[in-house]
Amino acid sequence: MAEMKKINVQWAINHAIAEEMRRDPSVFIIGEDVGGPGGPFGVTRGIKAEFGPERAVDTPISEGAIVGLCCGAAAAGLRPVAEIMFMNFITLAVEEFYNQGSKMRWMFGGQVKQPFVVRAMTAGGFGAGPHHSSSLEGWFASMPGMKVVMPSNAYTAKGLMKSAIRDDNPVLYVEPLSSYTIKQDIPVDEYLVPIGKAEVVTQGSDVTIVSVGRMRLEAEKAVAKLKADGINAELLDLLTVNPLPMEDIYASVKKTNRLVIIHEAKEVMGIGAEIAASVQEKLFDWLDAPVARCAAPFTHIAFQPLLEKHYLPNADKLVAKVKGLMG
Amino acid sequence: MKISKDVKIDLYTRMVRQRIFEDETTVNFASGEMPGFLHLSQGEDAVPAGVCANLSNEDAIYTTHRGHGCIIAKGAEIKPMMAELFGRIDGCCKGRAGSMHFADVKTGCMGSNGIVGEGMRIALGTAFAQKYNKTNNITVVFFGEGATGTGAFHESFNMAATLKLPLVFVCNINLYAQMTPKSVHIAVEDVAVRAAGYGAPGVTIDGNDVEKVYEEFAKAAKHARAGKGPYLLECKTYRHHGHFEGDPCNYRPEGELEEWMKKDPIVLYEKKLKKEAVLTDKEMQAIKDTARKEVIDAVAFARASAMPEVEELYKDILA
Numbered sequence: 001m002a003e004m005k006k007i008n009v010q011w012a013i014n015h016a017i018a019e020e021m022r023r024d025p026s027v028f029i030i031g032e033d034v035g036g037p038g039g040p041f042g043v044t045r046g047i048k049a050e051f052g053p054e055r056a057v058d059t060p061i062s063e064g065a066i067v068g069l070c071c072g073a074a075a076a077g078l079r080p081v082a083e084i085m086f087m088n089f090i091t092l093a094v095e096e097f098y099n100q101g102s103k104m105r106w107m108f109g110g111q112v113k114q115p116f117v118v119r120a121m122t123a124g125g126f127g128a129g130p131h132h133s134s135s136l137e138g139w140f141a142s143m144p145g146m147k148v149v150m151p152s153n154a155y156t157a158k159g160l161m162k163s164a165i166r167d168d169n170p171v172l173y174v175e176p177l178s179s180y181t182i183k184q185d186i187p188v189d190e191y192l193v194p195i196g197k198a199e200v201v202t203q204g205s206d207v208t209i210v211s212v213g214r215m216r217l218e219a220e221k222a223v224a225k226l227k228a229d230g231i232n233a234e235l236l237d238l239l240t241v242n243p244l245p246m247e248d249i250y251a252s253v254k255k256t257n258r259l260v261i262i263h264e265a266k267e268v269m270g271i272g273a274e275i276a277a278s279v280q281e282k283l284f285d286w287l288d289a290p291v292a293r294c295a296a297p298f299t300h301i302a303f304q305p306l307l308e309k310h311y312l313p314n315a316d317k318l319v320a321k322v323k324g325l326m327g
Numbered sequence: 328m329k330i331s332k333d334v335k336i337d338l339y340t341r342m343v344r345q346r347i348f349e350d351e352t353t354v355n356f357a358s359g360e361m362p363g364f365l366h367l368s369q370g371e372d373a374v375p376a377g378v379c380a381n382l383s384n385e386d387a388i389y390t391t392h393r394g395h396g397c398i399i400a401k402g403a404e405i406k407p408m409m410a411e412l413f414g415r416i417d418g419c420c421k422g423r424a425g426s427m428h429f430a431d432v433k434t435g436c437m438g439s440n441g442i443v444g445e446g447m448r449i450a451l452g453t454a455f456a457q458k459y460n461k462t463n464n465i466t467v468v469f470f471g472e473g474a475t476g477t478g479a480f481h482e483s484f485n486m487a488a489t490l491k492l493p494l495v496f497v498c499n500i501n502l503y504a505q506m507t508p509k510s511v512h513i514a515v516e517d518v519a520v521r522a523a524g525y526g527a528p529g530v531t532i533d534g535n536d537v538e539k540v541y542e543e544f545a546k547a548a549k550h551a552r553a554g555k556g557p558y559l560l561e562c563k564t565y566r567h568h569g570h571f572e573g574d575p576c577n578y579r580p581e582g583e584l585e586e587w588m589k590k591d592p593i594v595l596y597e598k599k600l601k602k603e604a605v606l607t608d609k610e611m612q613a614i615k616d617t618a619r620k621e622v623i624d625a626v627a628f629a630r631a632s633a634m635p636e637v638e639e640l641y642k643d644i645l646a
Binding site for chain 2: 028054057059060062064065067068069070071072073074075076077078080095096099100104105106107108109110111112113114115144145147168169
């Protein structure tokens with residue numbers, strides 16, 4: 001039995017970065033507050049003390065320049081790990097992802113690689129309001145030439161970060177703020193969680209639930225409630241949204257014949273829309289019910305707690321969606 | 328600073344190669360043989376020549392949508408470059424980049440850019456890596472005065488200054504941001520004054536005087552190599568052609584082009600070299616003939632190269 005240690009999501013990310021920095025001198029961290037205070041929530045605390053200011057680089061508030069610097073440094077063979085804080089702030093660096101980092105290798109005929117990681121938080125559920133709570137992963141999931149991972153707990157947070165740092169492509173690493181302090185037993189010895197593979201969390205035969213990011217926690221609650229009502233749900237934690245692990249989803253849907261996707265981002269043009277379209281195209285004859293989505297409505301996320309609660313998907317809404325498919 | 332005869336000939340040769348290459352692309356573009364958009368830099372030739380004569384392959388440059396001159400001056404091979412502009416598989420980016428998105432990494436040409444100002448943000452990373460790896464190399468980012476209106480200019484200069492990166496900002500003042508005259512979009516006469524706001528040196532020079540560019544850039548390079556951070560060199564010059572090939576240039580005041588043609592950097596330098604007895608007319612003609620042959624050979628190479636197979640669209644997306 002492998003030795004285990006109880007750790008929260010923040011420290012899992014921290015340990016993953018520190019381990020990779022010890023392993024590979026080309027890895028460094030960069031961003032606003034990452035060095036001194038270790039980021040607004042302390043995820044990178046201690047890194048500057050261990051590795052020095054050359055490898056824990058504090059910058060001005062210049063999101064575009066941070067990601068632009070990552071593109072240039074990665075093309076030169078370094079492995080930057082940048083922090084953008086709240087995902088809304090990444091709007092200021094979409095240029096560098098869309099026009100530069102994700103296209104550079106293809107555009108230049110394979111002359112360069114772009115091995116960098118950008119960390120960003122989704123913060124729904126905190127009353128952080130319209131400028132600090134959005135889930136924008138769908139934008140980046142539609143970009144060829146990059147990867148997007150969304151860990152859901154300490155185990156996946158650590159394993160995916162290590163894989164992201166070792167990946168030779170731009171990786172957007174989406175952290176769930178609401179899970180930062182949730183603890184879990186994870187192996188003490190090194191392990192990786194592969195990019196591009198969904199995790200089967202619970203086996204089931206009646207319906208497949210695909211969860212994205214922190215919605216795994218809501219989906220786990222929903223699976224328990226459904227079980228009490230005699231419905232055996234199979235839960236897949238997507239973990240990667242670019243490239244989408246469609247084969248894992250197809251395999252599960254062939255078993256259960258029903259599919260619901262839950263994500264915190266808006267339903268319109270969301271990851272769920274893409275999955276639903278692909279599943280009906282490939283597996284139309286396997287489906288016993290329409291593919292359903294449990295996601296945010298087509299409006300803005302509110303600071304006001306009651307309105308925010310109404311906006312966000314949760315276990316009860318997911319249970320209702322699933323029951324609507326069982327005939 | 329005493330400039331040697333060899334350097335003078337080198338400066339002249341770089342300008343001539345740039346000019347003849349671009350003049351040839353004008354012809355191939357007009358005939359419809361060269362696809363895409365074409366933005367040319369004839370008239371601004373002295374700036375890349377004077378800058379790149381101070382650089383090695385290990386130093387990096389970033390340039391703009393108007394970047395052919397910089398890339399040739401930096402030493403990229405002309406044959407794969409021409410093939411790239413023709414969209415052929417032997418182009419240095421396999422025909423995927425064309426004129427605006429060109430790179431030749433082995434000679435330190437780290438990217439042209441279709442997004443005005445964006446080279447500056449990426450250049451930060453190359454300069455960062457040069458410092459991180461404790462090299463003595465530097466990065467140069469070329470841009471026009473139009474790019475000084477972007478957030479990229481401020482963000483990049485500020486970050487280069489705070490991180491003390493070996494990055495030289497070279498601003499070509501060609502008097503137009505696309506088609507808008509400088510007086511409309513810049514509130515100061517000299518862009519170089521902005522460097523003071525970042526605690527960096529900013530120098531304004533005649534960008535049509537290739538020796539002046541060479542000398543002044545040498546100071547900038549020395550500053551950057553010494554670990555003193557960024558430097559802004561503003562070079563006042565003029566774009567002979569329009570914003571893009573096919574631009575009717577109806578926004579130019581009458582007589583403006585004619586005035587600047589008299590200050591053509593190559594014509595000015597030929598007079599100087601002749602006066603100083605560095606080169607005779609015949610020797611200058613021989614340099615032009617060599618460049619012309621090189622460019623004609625490059626066109627033949629490009630024409631002989633195959634079009635990319637459709638599979639190319641799906642290669643190199645991920646590493």
